[in-house]
Amino acid sequence: xxxxIRFLMGGAVVSAFALLGDILRPKSFAGxxxxxxxxxxxxxxxxxxxxxxxxxALEGRSMVIGSTALAAxxxxxxxxxxxFRTTALRTTALAAIAWFAVAFGLKYALLDW
Amino acid sequence: xxxxFKWSVLKQSSWYEHVVRFGLGGLTGVFAGAxxxxxxxxxxxxxxxxxxxxxxxxxxxxxxxxxxxxAKGLQGARRGQQAxxxxxxxxxxxxIALGVFGLCVWRLAPTSPVKSLCAAAxxxxxxxxxxxxxxxxxxRVS
Numbered sequence: 001x002x003x004x005i006r007f008l009m010g011g012a013v014v015s016a017f018a019l020l021g022d023i024l025r026p027k028s029f030a031g032x033x034x035x036x037x038x039x040x041x042x043x044x045x046x047x048x049x050x051x052x053x054x055x056x057a058l059e060g061r062s063m064v065i066g067s068t069a070l071a072a073x074x075x076x077x078x079x080x081x082x083x084f085r086t087t088a089l090r091t092t093a094l095a096a097i098a099w100f101a102v103a104f105g106l107k108y109a110l111l112d113w
Numbered sequence: 114x115x116x117x118f119k120w121s122v123l124k125q126s127s128w129y130e131h132v133v134r135f136g137l138g139g140l141t142g143v144f145a146g147a148x149x150x151x152x153x154x155x156x157x158x159x160x161x162x163x164x165x166x167x168x169x170x171x172x173x174x175x176x177x178x179x180x181x182x183x184a185k186g187l188q189g190a191r192r193g194q195q196a197x198x199x200x201x202x203x204x205x206x207x208x209i210a211l212g213v214f215g216l217c218v219w220r221l222a223p224t225s226p227v228k229s230l231c232a233a234a235x236x237x238x239x240x241x242x243x244x245x246x247x248x249x250x251x252x253r254v255s
Contacts, residue, residue, distance in 0.1 A: 002146070006142045006143045007139035007142060007143050008139065009142060010138045010139045010140075010141060010142020011134075011135035011136065011138045011139030012135070012138075013138065014135070014137070014139070014142075014165065014166055015131060015134055015135045015138060018134045018138075018170060021170065021200075022126065023118050023119055023123065024116060024118060024119075025116070025117050025119045026116070027174075027199045027203065028199055028202060028203045028249075029203065029245055030200065031199060031200040031202060031204050031205075031206070031207065032203050032204070032207035032210070032241045032244070032245055033203075033207070034164075034167055034170060034200055034201070034203060034204030035203075035204040035206075035207030035208045035210065035241075036207065036211075036237075037211055037214045037233070037237055038138060038166075039138065039142050039145055039160070039161055039163070039165060040161040040162070040215070040218075041230070042142050043145050044161070044218060044230060045230065047149070047154070048226045048227070053222040053225075053226040054222075055154050056154075056218055056226065056229070057218060057219050057222040057223050058153075058155055058158060058219075059149065059154045059155075059157060060158065060214075060216070060217070060218030060219035060222060060229075061155070061215065061219040062154070062155050062156070062157070062159045062161070062215075063158045063159070063161040063162050063211070063212075063214070063215030063218065063219075064212050064215040064219065065159060065162075066158065066159040066161055066162030066163065066215070067208045067209075067211040067212035067214075068212065069162065070162045070163075070164055070204070070205075070208040071205050071208040071209070074202070074205030074208060077167075077197075077201040078198045078202045078205065081198035082195070082198050085194060086194075087175070088171040088172045088174070088175040088193070088194065089168065089172045091197075092164070092167055092168040092171050092172070096164070096168075099164060103159045103162075104159070107155070107159060111155055
């Protein structure tokens with residue numbers, strides 16, 4: 001049941017932010033919603049209710065690292081699309097490797113080491 | 114430059130695009146929760162900033178822009194890639210605001226759980242707007 005709630009909440013919040021990103025102009029402003037805390041809002045609300053503040057705080061700390069990885073990912077996607085003229089699908093899929101590398105690299109360097 | 118709503122865009126998108134985004138968003142929420150339960154909140158928290166729907170959104174932006182240009186008899190492929198690149202640049206600036214969201218939850222959640230989420234949401238919005246304004250000014254100067 002918990003996973004159904006997670007799915008519905010995650011889907012609803014992500015869709016709402018995506019819709020905002022669609023209708024807002026200019027495009028550079030709408031792009032801000034590509035990095036909206038959509039999954040975070042749903043997940044952290046459940047975490048706060050079920051596991052409490054300390055647990056949510058640990059997730060928040062890792063989220064800061066994840067957002068650094070997202071910045072690197074976005075920069076890479078932007079540069080690849082402009083310089084190498086690859087399709088958006090291929091570019092975003094390839095750049096996901098960079099997200100994992102930066103996110104887990106920073107986590108290891110800052111939190112686990 | 115004034116921020117405005119362009120409602121006509123809604124007519125361009127079809128129902129399956131919304132279903133895909135809802136599904137991807139829902140799956141990412143489930144995945145982040147499952148990772149946190151299996152490997153702990155430190156690993157699960159990373160996925161709160163995972164570009165879950167970015168792939169679908171960028172592809173849709175590219176496709177819409179390409180079709181719009183091709184309908185006018187112009188070469189749309191390059192323009193589609195540029196539009197997706199602009200969206201990615203915006204997301205890059207937005208990731209600063211996402212970091213502030215995480216920072217607020219990290220620092221405030223242990224003492225005031227509910228307030229931390231409200232502060233994080235307000236912090237995200239304020240920093241996102243400031244980041245966009247900063248980007249605009251930097252582009253004007255350079």
